Amino acid sequence: xxxxxxxxxxxxxxxxxxxxxxxxxxxxxxxxxxxxxxxxxxxxxxxxxxxxxxxxxxxxxxxxxxxxxxxxxxxxxxxxxxxxxxxxxxxxxxxxxxxxxxxxxxxxxxxxxxxxxxxxxxxxxxxxxxxxxxxxxxxxxxxxxxxxxxxxxxxxxxxxxxxxxxxxxxxxxxxxxxxxxxxxxxxxxxxxxxxxxxxxxxxxxxxxxxxxxxxxxxxxxxxxxxxxxxxxxxxxxxxxxxxxxxxxxxxxxxxxxxxxxxxxxxxxxxxxxxxxxxxxxxxxxxxxxxxxxxxxxxxxxxxxxxxxxxxxxxxxxxxxxxxxxxxxxxxxxxxxxxxxxxxxxxxxxxxxxxxxxxxxxxxxxxxxxxxxxxxxxxxxxxxxxxxxxxxxxxxxxxxxxxxxxxxxxxxxxxxxxxxxxxxxxxxxxxxxxxxxxxxxxxxxxxxxxxxxxxxxxxxxxx
Ligand SMILES: C[S@@+](CC[C@H](N)C(=O)[O-])C[C@H]1O[C@@H](n2cnc3c(N)ncnc32)[C@H](O)[C@@H]1O
Numbered sequence: 001x002x003x004x005x006x007x008x009x010x011x012x013x014x015x016x017x018x019x020x021x022x023x024x025x026x027x028x029x030x031x032x033x034x035x036x037x038x039x040x041x042x043x044x045x046x047x048x049x050x051x052x053x054x055x056x057x058x059x060x061x062x063x064x065x066x067x068x069x070x071x072x073x074x075x076x077x078x079x080x081x082x083x084x085x086x087x088x089x090x091x092x093x094x095x096x097x098x099x100x101x102x103x104x105x106x107x108x109x110x111x112x113x114x115x116x117x118x119x120x121x122x123x124x125x126x127x128x129x130x131x132x133x134x135x136x137x138x139x140x141x142x143x144x145x146x147x148x149x150x151x152x153x154x155x156x157x158x159x160x161x162x163x164x165x166x167x168x169x170x171x172x173x174x175x176x177x178x179x180x181x182x183x184x185x186x187x188x189x190x191x192x193x194x195x196x197x198x199x200x201x202x203x204x205x206x207x208x209x210x211x212x213x214x215x216x217x218x219x220x221x222x223x224x225x226x227x228x229x230x231x232x233x234x235x236x237x238x239x240x241x242x243x244x245x246x247x248x249x250x251x252x253x254x255x256x257x258x259x260x261x262x263x264x265x266x267x268x269x270x271x272x273x274x275x276x277x278x279x280x281x282x283x284x285x286x287x288x289x290x291x292x293x294x295x296x297x298x299x300x301x302x303x304x305x306x307x308x309x310x311x312x313x314x315x316x317x318x319x320x321x322x323x324x325x326x327x328x329x330x331x332x333x334x335x336x337x338x339x340x341x342x343x344x345x346x347x348x349x350x351x352x353x354x355x356x357x358x359x360x361x362x363x364x365x366x367x368x369x370x371x372x373x374x375x376x377x378x379x380x381x382x383x384x385x386x387x388x389x390x391x392x393x394x395x396x397x398x399x400x401x402x403x404x405x406x407x408x409x410x411x412x413x414x415x416x417x418x419x420x421x422x423x424x425x426x427x428x429x430x431x432x433x434x435x436x437x438x439x440x441x442x443x444x445x446x447x448x449x450x451x452x453x454x455x456x457x458x459x460x461x462x
Contacts, residue, residue: 008444011070011115013057013078013106016041017408019428020077020119021049026430027437032071035060040414041423048411057105066112073113074444075437078106079121079428103138110172111145117440118142120170121428124153127168138170147172150180154436156405156429157371158185162192163405165374165429171440179442183435192356192369195404196391204417206385206394210359213338214385214394216329217364218352220341223321230350231314234363235341237331238289239311240322241273246300246308251288253298255281263288272332290336337361344368353387353394372397372405375425380418399424407431 010024011033021031034053036042046052060066080102110118127135135151142149149172156163173180224230244251244263255262262281263270270276270287285293291304300308315322331339340363345355348368358365358373359381367373372384383396399420403409407430413420 008075008441009071009073010075010077011073011109012053013076013109014080014102015045015053016079017406017411017413017423017427018045018049019406019408019430020079020121020433021045022408022411022430023433023437024075024077025049026434027441029075029441032073040419044412044414057102060105060108063108063112066109070109070113073115074117075441076106076110076113076115076118077120077433078118079426080106107141107145110142110147114145114174116174116444118147118170118172119433119436119440120172121433122168122170124166124168127151127153142170142172146174148174148177150177150182152182154183154185154432156407156432157190158187159183159429159431159435160186160188160190161405161407161429161431162190162195162371163374163429164371167428167432169432169436171436173440179439181439183439189370192372192386193390195372195401196386197398197401197404198391204396206396209335209338210381210385211394213334213359213364214352214357216331216334216338217341217366219329220325221343221350221352223325224318224350225321226350228318230343230346231310232343232346233307233310235314235343236289236291236307236311236363237326237339237341238271238336239308240315240326241269242271242289242308242312243269243273244276244288244292246292246305250297250300251284251293252295255284255295256298272326274332337363340364342366351387351389353389355387356390357385357387358382359385372402375402375405375421375427380421383421405429407434 007028008030009032010020010029012018012020012031013035015021015034015036018034021034025031031049031051034045034049034051035055035057036045036053037056042053042055054060054069060069106120129135139149139151149170151168151170153166153168155166171177171180245254245268249257251263254266263276263284264279265277268276270284271289274287276284276287279287292300292308337360342360342363342365344365344367348354352366354369356367356369356372358367365373369387369390376382383402385394385396388394399413399417400409402421402424403411403413406424406427408424408427414423
């Protein structure tokens with residue numbers, strides 16, 4: 001991918017795999033600077049784009065250093081690290097001095113270098129973080145620099161790409177945003193098979209325990225009567241037959257109130273109805289589902305009470321076909337996350353191999369093959385699994401296929417699969433960026449400070 005003959009110059013901060021670079025390069029831009037501190041990604045960026053990125057952005061230093069080190073550019077892009085604002089993180093935001101204040105590094109470069117346009121990307125939760133104060137602070141700080149700012153959120157599936165991944169985009173312009181329009185979101189259905197590749201070898205094998213859990217739930221779905229509406233709540237099989245208290249008090253409450261016997265003598269059943277009478281309190285604890293045995297849980301939240309109630313009723317109403325399934329599969333011998341099922345395919349034929357599966361802490365998630373789940377950076381075990389009817393055999397999506405979900409099919413990925421999945425889970429979708437940038441850069445040709453002629457720029461983004 002070449003960047004030598006662009007018609008506008010851009011910089012790519014927190015560059016990762018270079019999703020912004022791919023998009024702006026396709027629009028005719030020239031990458032002139034990048035920053036990425038992770039050594040493998042830093043080296044890979046050089047291989048892919050012939051730019052050696054700066055490492056830690058915090059080391060750029062004073063305004064004078066920034067003026068010297070960062071070349072002049074018309075467009076700044078930055079997918080600043082999102083953990084401080086992510087629902088999955090601890091949400092410290094700007095108070096997270098290690099990562100939360102990286103926005104201020106972006107702000108410093110905007111202040112010193114004054115590029116005419118910027119595009120920033122982050123998790124959508126940044127818009128609600130701290131009661132909306134984080135968003136207001138960011139906007140106010142950008143406006144103070146003279147930028148008109150707008151925000152919208154988009155997911156690749158709104159651009160025909162089969163991945164649901166909602167992200168917030170901030171765009172800014174020193175020339176106002178009168179002519180700018182956000183791209184149109186498409187509602188057409190997407191299909192995961194559009195990114196499947198049969199020319200690449202399947203990646204690492206699925207562990208036998210995972211395959212076994214898929215078989216177990218596949219059989220559960222097959223046994224369920226066709227006229228039964230499958231639950232839209234998560235199915236928690238450990239609640240099948242359980243009778244421990246959860247409405248007015250909790251196991252933790254009983255263990256405090258009856259510190260000698262606990263639940264013993266109350267004639268109640270733990271997970272899957274296992275008897276608790278005559279057991280010591282530690283033995284009782286082992287037989288209470290992990291969602292119900294925290295020592296500090298003296299009252300369950302409404303949503304949890306609801307899920308427990310619904311699961312116990314579902315079991316009672318369907319005991320005739322669930323009991324033989326329990327006896328055959330013994331789900332209590334599986335890891336607790338495999339004991340739960342999230343059926344997100346209401347109304348579909350119940351063949352588990354028709355679907356996209358994801359092994360989450362919250363359970364085995366079964367999704368229609370219209371979209372892949374959002375790629376995430378955390379763990380390799382959560383890489384989507386394709387059912388056998390989609391690809392001939394059950395297998396994980398390969399890094400090359402996940403790259404297609406991020407519209408990054410044309411670049412080299414990290415050699416290690418784990419590193420590739422991680423980087424793809426952090427990346428920005430290049431097609432979404434390109435659609436946004438297309439309109440945002442359109443106005444650049446009218447900008448008095450632009451070093452380019454209208455002719456050049458229009459040619460680049462046509
Ligand atoms: C959310 S990802 C952005 C990914 C990128 N937009 C892409 O398309 O792949 C944030 C990136 O910032 C990098 N990063 C985090 N802190 C950094 C720092 N202080 N200096 C430079 N890079 C940093 C991380 O290694 C990560 O690759």
